[in-house]
Amino acid sequence: MRRWDPLNDRQLAVLQRVAGGDDLHDSDSPTRQSADALRDRGLLDINRRGGWQATLTDAGAFYIEHGHHPDRPTNTDVAPSTSVSNRTPRGTRPRQTELEITAQQLIDRLQENAGVVTVVDPEAPTRAAWRRAIHAAKEDGLLPRGHHLRHRGRDTGDLRIELVKGEHPDARHWAPRLRVDVPNAIGQVHPLVAKLQRRPGRIFVTEASLNRALRILNTLLTEWERRGNSAELEDDAHGITMICGESRYGTQISEQREVVEQYPTSEELEQKKVYAWQRVQPTEREVGTGYLVLELKHEWKYSGRRRRWADRARWTLESKLTDVLAELEARAQLDEERRIAKLEEEARRQQDCEAAMATARFRFAEDVKIKALTEQVDGWEQAARIRAYCDALQAAQADANSDVTAWIEWARTYADRIDPLRRHTFQPGISEPRPQDLKPYLGRWSPYGPDARY
Missing domain, CATH: 1.10.287 (Helix Hairpins)
Structure with missing residues (x-):
């Protein structure tokens, strides 16, 4: 049930009692249940400290006076207040104007409505249009100096957008990421990559993907050491160990495999002396797909964090090296914070x-x-x-x-x-x-x- 839907008879009676000065402190359980429903709609405030008391909100007074909730959608897509209704009748296509919201229009509406715009339960295309406007406003630098955007209702419910003064609380975690490009050929070979060239068994890829895997590792290791870290190969482990301070992270590159059926060739059939009337059974074997995967060794203390990057139809592993390095550095920072916290404890x-x-x-x-x-x-x-x-x-x-x-x-x-x-x-x-x-x-x-x- 939406908060602006009409009240039933019991809820309306309870709202009128509170409007008449009754705080419901000695009411029965059904009455209090109705009061809780009115509180969920923003029509009542309930104080349970030192007892049980209900008071009328501004929205509740509005309902008593006008007979409907102040947030009830109107016929226009933008109400004079801070609430914007973009709900279209079921079975009809949204108007094109509802799907084209520029970043500047978003900023203008925020400034006109005291920094808050509420889009009441929008359809999926309208919700996506507002989200695109939010992203564009950030990317185009249209936000007033010293402000940031926050929004709630990304996927369901009302979409509430706020222009908030001050720095975003997560801004300290946002560091500019320099893109790491993998060259088509290895220039200066990293010492560890040179060892892997001599011992390719440490990386689980087919011969067709070996050169590409080595180029990715060479770029990753070069950039990792450029940032002041180190790496090493361990005799009892596959892959490479990335080292940052006191932290060590096992890193391994491999190739996704698939099982295929393979029939013997005519030469093989002839060698086996198989007659034409005999049924030939295929054999199954694993082959490389060409899709490379880079993984960090699983550790429970990093549970919930990303540890695997792979080729996909929309991107390649090369384009994800920036994210891999960012995750390694984030883990190192987390380890350092945990180490300091442990010492302090x-x-x-x-x-x-x-x-x-x-x-x-x-x-x-x-x-x-x-x-x-x-x-x-x-x-x-x-x-x-x-x-x-x-x-x-x-x-x-x-x-x-x-x-x-x-x-x-x-x-x-x-x-x-x-x-x-x-x-x-x-x-x-x-x-x-x-x-x-x-x-x-x-x-x-x-x-x-x-x-x-x-």
Whole structure:
């Protein structure tokens, strides 16, 4: 259902309730479902923070006043607002004017409509015409200085085109690409290509395509090294390894094959002494098609990225060398970004682990002090209780014998031994904790390092 289609009776009733001041906060489920449908059409705003409240939008107020959605297509292809309707009746051919939209016309309409043009659900030819205009506006340099174009609805739905101030967010990834041309003959032979000429088994092509494959590789390697990179042949691998910094990419060129049936020649039949009445069976064998393929070794860390270029009816592999080099450089940049991110993550983990170790040492020392203080308080209280007992025992035994007197003297001596006030040092000595001493304070961290396991 399109957002400008007429509302049903329930939706219209809900819209009128909100227009009358009801925010629907205590409404039932069917009413809220209708409100959600109105929100999807842009007629209501629904706030679910701290409850459930519906408010009327400008489009909703327009519908209440005029009886239809403000985005409903009109009879003209360009409405006075920023919405443009190019929908033609089913079964009729689009008018030629709808299919001819120049880049300048696009820019003019954007400037007339505050930088936004919306083409309501256009037919495929009209949508393609607008997209051609977008491309032409970029290529012809018609955009105002400091602006860029964005559009949504490339294939389906409404096509919304916006003229946005500022640099395109992906502009930093757009580097000018110099076309790499493959000559008809190899001039200066690259050292690796010279080795391949002596060992052609490293490239899986037929003899008819060998010279062309070597010309492509020679051009690719020359341009790759011109950009400050290197390459090498590895004894245990087919093809060539392209090297950029710490990154290595296996690259291989081959020829597409096809299976054909081949009947023996008359000479071969005669040699085999095959009679005319005997049925001859063809043999199947692979032959080269002349279509060359350049592939990068598959690695899961580059999943989703292009890794294969080949001859096609509309282009040749030679014309794709610029894209191959761009992909190699993009992978190298991605590897470098990942390497830096990994180093930063390792440094962050190291810092967090060191901070956790420092906190663990502090907590360990605090627990040692708390334990010593608790023991001192217990000793002090115990010594005071022993002395009080000795005083009471001595008072009760006025004619105490020698045994009682000796017991009281020993008890007072013991009280002096456990009384911390009789000491000269109160703060306990704290030695360097062992790893097992810190484990209770480290949580998920190991005392042996950020990447160590218990």
